[in-house]
Amino acid sequence: MKKLLLLILLVSHLALGRDILIGDRINLLISGSSEDKVREAFQAFEIEDIRESEEGSVVTLRSYHPGEQVVEIGDKRLVFNVKSSLEEGEREIYSDLSDGSARTLAKPRFPWIFAGGVLLGLSSLMYLLVGVIGRRKKKEQLSPREKFYGNLEDLGEDYTYRISYLTREYADHLMGSNLLSGRYEKSEGAPKELLHFLGELDSLKFARRSEGDREELKDRARELIESIEKTCNIGEAKEGSNV
Structure with a gap:
């Protein structure tokens, strides 16, 4: 039996004598x-x-390829002339869409932006690490005297504990005592004024304090340490030494 193919409607445009455009719906029986x-x-x-x-x-179908499309089915040969909906001038603007080439319209910027962001992040991280390591090394290179007087100017909210710790640490270095252990009664050779001051700091840990108290305690700590330094013959002349 010879196959029969009937073309009922080639879009509504065909009945009006218009061309088939890219994306037009084509209905065939x-x-x-x-x-x-x-x-x-x-x-x-x-x-x-x-x-x-x-x-x-x-059959309902569409074509997105401009040009002549030839279809052979059964004993029939159909020719579809699909045209672009762009005007001549517009096709020049979008030439890559109409000439069948696979050229890229624009080089994607995303990989370069991503790579730049990664490099910037790594650079910031390296800068931060170098800064932290540099400050740590600088701090480690300070003499005990420089650490005491420097840290005394950089106290936090718990300044009574910090003043006590810094004073005991530097006093232990000067006198060879063991005040950091907290057992003041066994620290032979430590001035009574120093032991009394450390005990007072311990009692102030949970008391309400003002900014004036902070400055007063700092001044008393300096005076006591300076007195011990004089006893140990350490003064301003050795400011830059590692004593």
């Missing part, structure tokens, strides 16, 4: 061909739907 044959014949098109009717298979 095909009889005498299986669905597999239809799909094989129209593989260059985008098939949206194939449904059965009393007359045959109703």
Whole structure:
């Protein structure tokens, strides 16, 4: 039996004598061909739907490729002339879309932006690490005297504890005592004024204090340490030494 193919409607544009444009919907009524044959014949098109009717298979498809499209199915040969919806001047602007080439319209910037962000982040991290390590080394290179007087000017909210710790640490260095252990009664050779001051600091840990108290305690700590330094013959002349 000879296969019969009927073209019922080639879009509504065909009835009006207009061209088929890219993306236009094309409806065909095909009889005498299986669905597999239809799909094989129209593989260059985008098939949206194939449904059965009393007359045959109703095929709905679109084409997104401009130019002449030839389809052979059964004993029929169909020619579709698909045209672009762009005007001549517009096709020049979007030449990469109309000449069939695979050229890239624009080089993507995303990889370069991402790489730049990564490099900037790594640079910031390295700068931070170098700064932290540099400050740590500088702090480690300070003499005990420099650490005491320097840290005494950089106290936090718990300044009573900090003043006590700094004073005991430097006093231990000067006198060879063990005030950092907290056992003041066994620290032989430590001035009574120093032991009394440290005990007072311990009692002030949980008391309400003002900014004036902070400055007064700092001054008393300096005076006591300076007195011990004089006893140990350490003074301003040795400011830059590692004593």
